[in-house]
Amino acid sequence: MMEQGKIGGVQLCMVMYPTIIATAILSLPSMAAEYAGRDMWITPIWAFIAGAASLLIAIQLNKMYPKATVIEYCESILGKVMGKALGFLYLFFYIHVSSLILKEYGNFIIGNFFIKTPMIVIVASFALLCAYTARGGIEVVARTASLVTPFAFILLMSVLILVTPELTPTNMLPMFEHGLMPSIRGSLSIHSWYSEFFIIAFLLPYMHNRDEGMKAGFFTLLAVMITLILVNLGALLLMGEETAHYIYPLIGVARTISVAGFFQHLESLIMVLWVAGTFVKLSMFLYACTLGASQWCGLPRYRIMALPVGLLVVILSQWGQPRLQELDHFFNTAVPYYLLTMQVVVPFLLLLAALMRRAAK
Numbered sequence: 001m002m003e004q005g006k007i008g009g010v011q012l013c014m015v016m017y018p019t020i021i022a023t024a025i026l027s028l029p030s031m032a033a034e035y036a037g038r039d040m041w042i043t044p045i046w047a048f049i050a051g052a053a054s055l056l057i058a059i060q061l062n063k064m065y066p067k068a069t070v071i072e073y074c075e076s077i078l079g080k081v082m083g084k085a086l087g088f089l090y091l092f093f094y095i096h097v098s099s100l101i102l103k104e105y106g107n108f109i110i111g112n113f114f115i116k117t118p119m120i121v122i123v124a125s126f127a128l129l130c131a132y133t134a135r136g137g138i139e140v141v142a143r144t145a146s147l148v149t150p151f152a153f154i155l156l157m158s159v160l161i162l163v164t165p166e167l168t169p170t171n172m173l174p175m176f177e178h179g180l181m182p183s184i185r186g187s188l189s190i191h192s193w194y195s196e197f198f199i200i201a202f203l204l205p206y207m208h209n210r211d212e213g214m215k216a217g218f219f220t221l222l223a224v225m226i227t228l229i230l231v232n233l234g235a236l237l238l239m240g241e242e243t244a245h246y247i248y249p250l251i252g253v254a255r256t257i258s259v260a261g262f263f264q265h266l267e268s269l270i271m272v273l274w275v276a277g278t279f280v281k282l283s284m285f286l287y288a289c290t291l292g293a294s295q296w297c298g299l300p301r302y303r304i305m306a307l308p309v310g311l312l313v314v315i316l317s318q319w320g321q322p323r324l325q326e327l328d329h330f331f332n333t334a335v336p337y338y339l340l341t342m343q344v345v346v347p348f349l350l351l352l353a354a355l356m357r358r359a360a361k
Contacts, residue, residue, distance in 0.1 A: 005139035009212030012203055014145040016220040018152060019284045020051075021227055022277030023104055024193045025156065026248045026270075028228065029235040031332050033244035036186025038172055040236055040243065044228035046187035050344060051194030051221045057347045058197070059214050062204040064354055070201040070347070071292040077354045086350075087296050093342045094199075094292065095309065098285040099316035100335075102127055105278050106317065107327060112251065113271055124314050127286075130279060131310030134287035135303045138206050141287050145280045152276040155269050156227070159250070160234050162257045167237035190228065192336035195343035197221060202288040247328060286310060 007015075032040040058070075065073035070090055075083030106123040114122065133144055176183075197217065204213045235249040238256060243249045254267045289309045294302035 005137045005142075006206055006208045007138055007142040007203065008208050009216035011142035011146055012200070012207065012213065012216040013220045013223075014149045015142055015203065015280065015284055016197065016200060016217065017223055018145065018149050018277040018280040019199065020193060020196055020220070020224045022152075022274070022281040023101060024190070024224075024228060025231050025277075026108065026250050026274065027104075027328070027331065028190055028193060029232050029249040030244055030246050031189040032186040032232060033236070033241065033249075034186065034332070035188075036183040037178075037241050037244075038174070038236065039176060039183040040186055041172065041229055041232045042183045043187035043190050044225045044232065046184055047190035047194045047228075048221065048225050050191035050340065051197050051224070052218070054195045054198040054344050054347065055200065055214075055217045055221060057344070057351050058201040058204065059217065061201065061347065061351055061354065062210070062213070064358070066210060067205050069205060069292065069295060070198075070350075071295045073354070074350065077350060077357060084296070086346075087292070090342070091289065091292050091296055094285060094289045095313060096316065097339075098282060098289060098313045099319075100331075101278065101282050101285060102313055102317040103327065104331075105274075105282070108248065108274060109271070112248070112267070120314075120318060123317050126279070127282070127310050127314045127317075130282040130286050131290075131306045133279075133283040134290050134310075135306035137303075138203065138287065141280075141283050144283065148276045148280050152273050155273045155276075156231075159254050159257070159269055159273075160230055163234060163238060163253050166256050167234070168240070169237060171237050171240040188336045189332060192339035194221070194224070195339050198343040198347055199284065199288055201347075202291060286313065289313070 029040065032043040036043050061070070061073060065076060068076065071087045074086045074090070077083065078086060102123050105126060106119050109122050110117065110119055133140055197220075200213070200217055204210065207213050231250065234253050235243045235246075238253055239246065239249065246252050248270075251267050251270055254270045286306070286309060290305045291302045293305045293309055297305075299305070
């Protein structure tokens with residue numbers, strides 16, 4: 001094992017919570033509202049299925065190959081040639097998703113706060129910091145998350161509490177006017193975000209106590225579900241079905257806060273929350289890419305790959321420079337199927353192959 005660091009159950013929670021929630025809280029409410037309408041609040045509950053499936057698959061594969069990540073046990077299950085091919089596919093997938101995270105980060109910062117700053121400055125500086133964190137190893141990522149995650153969580157809850165006087169509960173009515181199907185359709189995007197729990201496959205081999213992995217994983221999944229329900233409820237009760245017309249509904253929520261006539265326009269808190277959460281998320285993804293690339297290439301140390309991987313992610317994030325509306329459409333149409341295929345369907349098939357291989361012995 002080229003990674004010598006170890007983490008505990010609480011640290012795993014601190015890493016996984018912002019890894020899932022960071023990019024979800026801004027854009028997913030509008031995606032859910034587009035199809036679910038007034039029933040958008042229930043969509044995170046339906047999406048629990050994808051999160052639980054990806055977690056259970058990752059945990060079961062880890063039980064069969066306790067000291068290996070997904071890049072390593074692909075070869076053990078499928079053989080050298082096919083295993084290397086699937087491992088490369090996963091590397092490409094995580095590098096590509098990292099570039100999408102970085103692109104979304106850049107679009108949000110440029111579009112809402114630093115309008116005249118060149119995009120490359122925003123994304124390159126942020127990626128360099130995240131790559132440096134990933135280079136430090138899993139313990140550095142986990143300790144950084146342990147500092148950032150509670151702070152980001154407090155900010156998010158503060159925004160939701162402060163907006164409470166402005167909420168209109170009747171915006172929820174009538175519930176299930178068109179049955180359950182709109183809310184199920186609206187949960188598709190959230191399903192795909194929940195499927196990112198499969199990245200836990202890069203953390204489980206380095207747990208102090210592997211049994212804590214399942215408990216910590218499902219506790220985090222429950223926390224993510226409750227958080228997204230609260231965020232969706234906040235947007236729905238404040239803006240109603242108009243939530244679907246906002247690119248970032250949480251920004252609209254923060255802008256309506258007014259306490260005592262002077263404590264208002266708190267969208268800067270959302271920027272701090274977004275930067276803090278996305279920092280942990282991108283650091284985790286870059287760590288997975290760096291470790292995975294080193295394992296795929298058979299290198300004795302993984303830290304040497306951090307800068308090249310970070311540079312590649314920056315280049316991919318700038319490729320084509322699609323407009324914000326095009327990127328939002330891509331996230332709402334192609335990305336759910338892309339993420340679910342690579343983080344639920346393919347791992348499930350990999351688990352079946354591993355079980356058949358074990359049964360044949």
